[in-house]
Amino acid sequence: MHRLLAFSLVLAALSSCQRAQQKSNAAAPPPPVTVAKALDTELIEWDEFIGRLAAPQAVEIRARVSGYLAEIHFREGSDVKAGDLLFTIDRRPYQAVVDRTQADVERAQVRLELAKMEARRAKALIESKAIAVEEIDQRNQALAEAEASLRSAKATDSQARLDLEFTELRSPISGRIGNVLITQGNLINGGTNNSNASVLTTIVSVDPIHCYLDVDEQSALKYRELRRLGQRASALDEQIPAEMALANEQGYPHKGHIDFVDNRLDPGTGVIRSRALFPNPGGLMAPGFFARVRIPGSGKYRGLLVQDNAVGSDQGKPFLYIVGQDETVKQVPVELGPMHEGMRVVKTGITKDDRIIVNGMALVRNGTKVTVKEELEMKTAMLPAAAASSTKQ
Template identity: 40%
Template sequence: MKTTNRLMTFARPLAAAMALAGLAALAGCEDANSKAQPAAPAGPPITAATVIERSVNETQEFSGRLEAVDRVDIRARVNGFITSVNFKPGSVVKKGDILFVIDPRPYQAEANRAEAAVSSARARADLAKLELARAERLLGDKAIAQREFDEKASGLKELDANVRAAQASLEAARLNLSYTNVHAPIGGRVSKAEVTTGNLVDGTVILTSVVSSNPIYATFDGDEDTYLRVGRVAQKGATVPVKIGLANESGFPHEGKLEFVDNRLDSATGSVRMRAMFDNTDNTLVPGLFARVQLSGSDSTQAKTVLISDRAIGTDQNRKFVYVIGADSKAEYRAVTLGPSIDGLRVVRSGVKPGEKIVVNGLQRVQPGAPVTAQIVAMDQDSKTPQAKTDDTKTAEPKAADAKAEVKPELKVADASAKTKE
């Protein structure tokens, strides 16, 4: 009985100590759990940039083709057999170079005959002049009748006309003789010979073709907006710069100017024919090549323009939109009207104002009216989306573990002392 009372007396302080230790451990866990809970998230992390405004000369890009300023199909002007071809296919020829030679012998003979006919007609005319002079003296002496004198005067006029006709025939014969040498009417690059030596040709046969190489045209179809922007400027004679780039070139390295704008728009396509002229001293540009055309406005068309990055633009069916970040860090949906791309940025006709902040990265995580956590970068900078911070959560877990580690040794000491007393 005394032993039982002694044990009960010893157990009461032990139970009280264990209760206090349990309460301390529970308090430590609650404190650790309270520290481990992170703060409510402010919104998904995104990257934002400030809408900028610049004075720019707007450009538009089109697809076009290069065309020669002059192009000539070479044909024979007289009939005959080709006796020689005097050019290398694809070479550059000068104006006046002999490309083909047609057998000149028949035309040389015709020229000789016509020359002889002229000499004969001139001799008869000279004789008629002498006879008319003699008749004039005889008429003064009344040795001949007036009628005879008139006949001789009329005969001289007829012979003079025959001389002129013979001279014209001679000129035609000499002209035909000159046509036996087929010359290049323009300077440029010649094609291959379509007819070789020994073939009979006439005026219906195309012998070859020559295209000019410098300068050269780039022809393209502009839209209605382009016509309203630069059409009248070009028609007044102001310079409208145009640049082109070939398929194997980056950018638009060749510079020229707008040379022609058609007088009407095609109602079926809503486009207008335009043409620019370029220097081609190095013969890099060849007629028929595809070209990327960049059309700029004149210097007088420069104005303040709102610019944003293409990364900030979203598509909603047939509309384009951006998310504008308000003063309360909430995203606002804005429909925008876009223009051309200039120096890597997109022109905005309406929808945003300079100085407003828009989302440029992370559009898929943004909801209209929802808060966002924005990192501000430059509009033309490629930025990565910032990662969410989890430092509070990571630091809370070790604290909770430390609290539990501090409670456990106390319980073990209490158990050991109890066993010793027993």
């Protein structure tokens, strides 16, 4: 009897709780959500590669003449311009040679003037038959020898002056200079055809700068197909844009273009070498740095962008929550594309007029009713709540 009474009391309590819960559920308002329409814009898909920076020009500064290194006129690691004086080799021995060859030129000029006078005198005497023909020939021959001697002396003098000029080593290009490999006071070896000529330093150009990247075979075939379809130009026809970032940079702040594509695929690595050219004012980038480079991987097309955190996943399949005209939530499967400027490309599944839930996703399910608290632009929806509110205001 007591057990039956206790059981009746429990049933009455449960029934009361169920009625209270149903009443509470009936009174609960639909959850508030924030929605935004997808951003309809023109898109280009980008392919990313890892590249390495390289100098367009690199020069080893070697001495053309031998001698003692007298002066160094630059600071190691500084920027130099074409024509700047870098090193001076002891000029005194070469100046002495120039003085001697100049004297030889003057001596040859005196001899030539004497030979010319003798030739003119012989020509006057031959008319009066006061000189033999053999004497005329000898004087003409002496004149020719004097002219040849003068040319030889001038050539020797020119070489001596050139060697004297080579005692001043100037920068052949503008760029950044390296460290001094032979210090002041040492005897250095020189020579234009001497592989043992001393290397004094190196110079690399840094503005603009090259970035070499290896493009895989699949990407290369895709680019050629895009070119065939007229959706992408060749690097030979026009400048293909390229964007780059260093290891410590976000996004792709450096803008350049592809200026070279190799003529064959490397069968050993399965890649084709390409090169991009980037402005480098101030020399921020240096040869040898690694960089992230991206180039267009598709033609231009119209696409839809959504906030990436608005995308949900159901057993690995992406979806978006769409709010219909009757304020009912519908879960829509979508096909996603790459990221574009912080937003996600949606290839299929939605239209530009669909209202997509961007805030409050955790409160809704497929088929539930919601209250649209706020409708924003998709760009605004990407901002934090406080910033989005102030932007809307």
